[in-house]
Amino acid sequence: MKQIFVILLMGLTIFSCKQKAKETQVLALLPYFNSADFTPEWTNKTHKIPDFLFTNQHGKTITNKTYQGKIYIADFFFTTCPGICPKLTKNMSILQDSYKTDNEVMLLSHSVMPWVDTVDRLKDYAEKNGVDDTKWNLVTGDKDSLYNMARNGYFADEDFNKTRDKRGFIHTEKFILVDKEGYIRGVYNGTLEVDIERLKRHIEILKGEI
The missing domain is CATH 1.20.5 (Single alpha-helices involved in coiled-coils or other helix-helix interfaces)
Incomplete structure (x- = not known):
């Protein structure tokens, strides 16, 4: 018994x-995020980052193919920003250091003031902030293309999501996590250390996906 x-x-x-x-x-x-309200969806994956073409700090063309098969973190900034941008850049630098030898992870920062952020200005900013150009691209380009990408590609412009005012200036603290297939898999406050740690954990989860 x-x-x-x-x-x-x-x-x-x-x-x-x-x-x-x-x-x-x-x-x-x-989850997957398919709309600007960032409602998590576990099986439905309908929104991919649209095709893009921008220019980085060395004058090189950066497109979706640059990030094909990579997990990457995207954000939006401008070089003369006195507010949240220095904190965003600092935390992107932390991520750069964390994944310095990891070929699966890359970073992508878009200027929201391209009429000021020329290639030369981006290069100077990159040098001052220790940007590794094999890991992290700072990009500029056509304003309409950049703003359309922020609003309709990454859903990163909170004000536009509420007002639909195309004239509004984009100023967002969001870090967007994109998987190897180009789907949005996470959104984080790029100024908060706790969210940076959460982002790192989520990157490891993505690495484990089949």
């Missing part, structure tokens, strides 16, 4: 462990 009890107990323990492992696996998945 005692042996039967032990066998039953072992069976329940194994079943419980398997269930917990299954639950952990289910929880260790990131």
Whole structure:
């Protein structure tokens, strides 16, 4: 009788462990974000980052192909920003250092003041902030293209999402996590250390996806 009890107990323990492992696996998945309200969707993936073509700090053309097959973090800034941008750049630098030898992860910062942020200005900013050009591109280009990408590609302009005012200036603290297929998988406050740590955890989850 005692042996039967032990066998039953072992069976329940194994079943419980398997269930917990299954639950952990289910929880260790990131949602997809397909709209500006950032409602998480677990199976529906309809929105991909649109095709883009910009110019980086060395005058090189940067497109979707540059980031093909890569996990990357995107943000929006301008070089003369006295407010949140220095903090965003500092935290992007932290991410750069964290994934310096990791070929799967890259960074992409878009200027929202391209009429000021020329290639030369971006290059100077990159040098001052220790930007590794093999890992992190600072890009400029046509204003309409950049703003359209921010608003309709990354859903990064909170004010536009509310007002639909195309004349508004984009100033956002969002970091956007994009997977290897070009889908948005996370959004974070790029000024908060706690969100940077959460972002790092989510990158590891993406790496584990099949």
